[in-house]
Amino acid sequence: MKTMPWIEWLDLDTELGEDGSVRSILRRPKPEHINHNGHVNAPVIYGVAEVAGAGAAVMAAGAAATSAYIVIRSATIEYQRPAQGGITASGKVDPSVAAEIQRALQAGEGQDVDVDVSLTDQDGTITGACKFVVSMRPNRTDRG
Numbered sequence: 001m002k003t004m005p006w007i008e009w010l011d012l013d014t015e016l017g018e019d020g021s022v023r024s025i026l027r028r029p030k031p032e033h034i035n036h037n038g039h040v041n042a043p044v045i046y047g048v049a050e051v052a053g054a055g056a057a058v059m060a061a062g063a064a065a066t067s068a069y070i071v072i073r074s075a076t077i078e079y080q081r082p083a084q085g086g087i088t089a090s091g092k093v094d095p096s097v098a099a100e101i102q103r104a105l106q107a108g109e110g111q112d113v114d115v116d117v118s119l120t121d122q123d124g125t126i127t128g129a130c131k132f133v134v135s136m137r138p139n140r141t142d143r144g
Helices: 005-010 042-067 095-106
Strands: 013-016 022-026 068-079 087-092 111-121 126-138
Touching: 005 042, 013 042, 022 042, 042 068, 042 087, 042 095, 042 111, 042 126, 087 126, 095 111, 095 126
Parallel strands: none
Antiparallel strands: 013 022, 022 087, 068 126, 087 111, 111 126
8 A cells, every 4th residue: 555656645654453444644744735724735635534444445355355446436524623734544444344345355246335534633633534435346357
């Protein structure tokens, strides 16, 4: 996940938890990440959140993710306050849901996964929340 051009442009630090959680952290905002009010710009916040949300779905799928087509189907974001100095997005898929994702992908079936992502600024203040629906499908090239 760390070598994708989008993640490199954002200059994110990505942390993968042993519990399947994913944290994506914008610690070093660039001038192009900041809006006219001096806060982290909304599309940048969305990008950081998307890395955590999709990453959590990939972590939940485990080895089955390597042969899956994964895309964000829908997303909502609720900004609660401006993010100053950086942004951290944290997401995780419930272990019982992870088992179902793995089963479905291994059986050649698709699965839509709800992933909640929390947002905090550099001081740990809650700045918003996101909900992603991540679609995971068997890769068409694997179907012969």
